[in-house]
Amino acid sequence: MDSPFRVQPPFGPELQDIVDYGHELLKVYGLCIGLIVAGSAVIKRSSVKAPNGVILGYLKYQMGKFEESRGTILFIFAYVGLSLIFCTYSVSHPVVLMFRLGLVATINLPLLYMLGTKRTILNWALGCSYEHVNTLHRWCGVLVVAMIAVHAAISLYYFRWQYLIRNRWSCMGIVSGICFALIGISSIPAFRSKCYELFYGIHLLGSLIAVVGVYLHYPIARPYAGAAGCVFLFDRLFRLLKDLYVVKCEISSAYADTALVKIKTKCPWKAGDHIYLTVWGCRTLESHPFTIASNKKNSDHMYLIVRARDGFSKDLYKLGNTTRMGIIHGPYGRTPKVNKLERIILIAGGSGVAFTYPLLQEYAGMDVKSLWIIRDRRCTEWLPEQIGDLWVTAEQGRPDITAILDEWTNNGHDNCLILACGPQALLTSMENHVAAYYSKGHCSVKFHKEKFDW
Ligand SMILES: Cc1cc2nc3c(=O)[nH]c(=O)nc-3n(C[C@H](O)[C@H](O)[C@H](O)COP(=O)(O)OP(=O)(O)OC[C@H]3O[C@@H](n4cnc5c(N)ncnc54)[C@H](O)[C@@H]3O)c2cc1C
Structure with missing residues (x-):
């Protein structure tokens, strides 16, 4: 052999x-x-x-x-x-x-x-x-x-x-x-x-x-x-058995190349969760993650804010105002538990509001500070209602996010949970600022970020 x-x-x-x-x-x-x-x-x-x-x-x-x-x-x-x-x-x-x-x-x-x-x-x-x-x-x-x-x-x-x-x-x-x-x-x-x-x-x-x-x-x-x-x-x-839902998607186009999707579903989501969306006739074999921009306690519809980026999201936006069948799977995601925390700080940049808006409703009645940074005031049409604490960069320039955190966390001394979603640079500067609090011995601020990319 x-x-x-x-x-x-x-x-x-x-x-x-x-x-x-x-x-x-x-x-x-x-x-x-x-x-x-x-x-x-x-x-x-x-x-x-x-x-x-x-x-x-x-x-x-x-x-x-x-x-x-x-x-x-x-x-x-x-x-x-x-x-x-x-x-x-x-x-x-x-x-x-x-x-x-x-x-x-x-x-x-x-x-x-x-x-x-x-x-x-x-x-x-x-x-x-x-x-x-x-x-x-x-x-x-x-x-x-x-x-x-x-x-x-x-x-x-x-x-x-x-x-x-x-x-x-x-x-x-x-x-x-x-x-x-x-x-x-x-x-x-x-x-x-x-x-x-x-x-x-x-x-x-x-x-x-x-x-x-x-x-x-x-x-x-x-x-x-x-x-x-x-x-x-x-x-x-x-x-396959638990996470899939066949749904009807009401799609409409909004300011800044954005598609708004309204879905009636039995899917049991929590504030801060995301789902994967497939839309019939719009790159049908693709499925993309989007954060649910509504709170189940306040709305029986799931809302998605989809910024047109490239393939699927651009095609979805181009559909204009229409209704299509689709499939969602999920929900996924886990937001930290809020215990005896003193203050909740919600910071969103652009479509990151899809993450913070349902949380704002979730924590109604608690000590909550919220900031939504947008390029133009017309972005507010993405949400069904006006929310306070807007920062419009076209009018006010870039916000000094570290100064805002200092004010809202009392320079890192207060017991706070920061929940943030937005561009990577914004998230990094906040996370490093919280790290700087820790380095000074103030460890009572917690930070949780939601990223739209990985
Ligand atoms: C947890 C999560 C929540 C998100 N929530 C929102 C939201 O509320 N609103 C919003 O406008 N955008 C959100 N995004 C981003 C959104 O999913 C992408 O912009 C979208 O998938 C881009 O697809 P495209 O075909 O338009 O572009 P493509 O050019 O096809 O994709 C661009 C990039 O998007 C990422 N991507 C594409 N498909 C997937 C996928 N199936 N899974 C993971 N990443 C993918 C990849 O990094 C890819 O390189 C979220 C992303 C994640 C991960």
Whole structure:
């Protein structure tokens, strides 16, 4: 029989012992990942107070270029570092590294799938919505794809390809490797933003095929691939059975290339939630996220404020005043609980009012300060009623948002929850200003942002 190897590795039967040692070692890695996730959930859900404002301020500071806080970036570094240590610890040969990388990537699959799906136990445990863990999903994905790429490169160097394509286990590995490579390439930001639907299709199909491939590739991978597959199927089934609503959409056009959509639905949403919208005859196969700009307590209709941006939103705006059938799925999102907080501060920029307006109604009667920054006064026609505290930049110039926060939070001394939605620059300057309060030892202001992009 032909040798499976192109380049013979310098191992005899002792290779099995080395590989077994790696498997035992990686049980510790799996445990570490589990503990990190469980620890994060406990910290998030408990009212653990920050030990030190200076540290908290440092960690909460937004790194402008990355649009993420230092804390998140350090967490990602620590996670990648831990994974690399377990991949390389006591590795004496590239073939041993190949086994390690494959298994570390596999151990991460359940986490990767949980971070990337909408209905999972992880979101419930962390008390946050899927979009708030999307950054972690991306970095976990980068790590997994990079490890699989090196795993594949080493395999192709040592094994003969004629051997690899003749065996089911290796063919399955190749299939899942190709899927992960396609997912990785299509997730590059330039590709994703240009061809979002293609990126989404590759992600959906690729992640399903990849997990089946991994399951059949290597017996030790089965529990992890099986768990990831269950996460995927649960999410899809739950959303199919519980989250889909066929609706009638009354569409009208408004000022500043904006479409207003009015939907009567039984969907049980909360203030601050968003849904995904598909409109019949308007790029029917696409589905886009929009925040629900009405409060169910005050209105039996769901209102959406859709700014025309490019493909779908532009076509929706061009429909003018019409009624179309559509599908919504959701609702998704989670706004922090308001307990004995002294003051709620709502800040919206442009269509970000879709997030703050229902919250303003939700917290009626409480100590609420609200500001809506708009370019032109005519934007007010997006809402069914006039709301106070408008800042019209065409008339008043850019607001000094940090001065406004200082006034409304009493320089960070008061117990406040800031809920904000708008352009990234506005959110970053607010978040960094709150981080500066922490650095001065004033830790009673909480900040929650809703982003329209990720
Ligand atoms: C949670 C959330 C709430 C939002 N709420 C509102 C709102 O109330 N009003 C509003 O005007 N806009 C809102 N947006 C932004 C809106 O979804 C995008 O502007 C819209 O999808 C752009 O689609 P397009 O076809 O017009 O442009 P495209 O050129 O097709 O897309 C531009 C970019 O939009 C993003 N995008 C497109 N499709 C999706 C999708 N299915 N899921 C996630 N991102 C996508 C991608 O980053 C893409 O690169 C929200 C976005 C998110 C994530």
